Amino acid sequence: MKTLEDLRGNLPQNKAAKMLGISKSYLSLLEKGKRRMYLEIAEKLGEVYGVGLEEVLCAYRVCRESILIKRINSNTSQKKTMNIPSGKSLNE
Numbered sequence: 860m861k862t863l864e865d866l867r868g869n870l871p872q873n874k875a876a877k878m879l880g881i882s883k884s885y886l887s888l889l890e891k892g893k894r895r896m897y898l899e900i901a902e903k904l905g906e907v908y909g910v911g912l913e914e915v916l917c918a919y920r921v922c923r924e925s926i927l928i929k930r931i932n933s934n935t936s937q938k939k940t941m942n943i944p945s946g947k948s949l950n951e
Contacts, residue, residue, distance in 0.1 A: 862925075863890045863918045866908045878907045892922030 867875050867890070876886040881900065888894040896904075896919050904915045 860921045861914070861918050862921050863904070863915070866904070866910055866915065866918050868908070870908075875907060879903045889919070890922060892919075892924075892926035 872886055872890075873883045876883040879886065879900065880903070885894060889896055889900070901912060901915045901919065904910075905912045908915070
């Protein structure tokens with residue numbers, strides 16, 4: 860499945876952001892799945908990238924799922940490395 864970055868293709872991020880009327884940093888965060896995307900931005904992305912709204916939303920979903928999976932994996936690995944003395948509970 861394509862990501863927002865894939866949809867952008869060879870268009871430089873700063874140029875795409877300018878065409879969308881948003882900052883380059885906000886576009887970068889959208890592409891990484893770290894910011895919420897408003898419908899107005901999704902519609903503009905579709906226009907600028909020459910794709911339909913559904914494709915933009917699917918690409919954004921891929922980005923968001925990727926970040927959620929990373930968070931879950933990070934939390935799982937942190938739990939594995941916690942040292943809890945034997946005979947103690949987490950509530951003590």
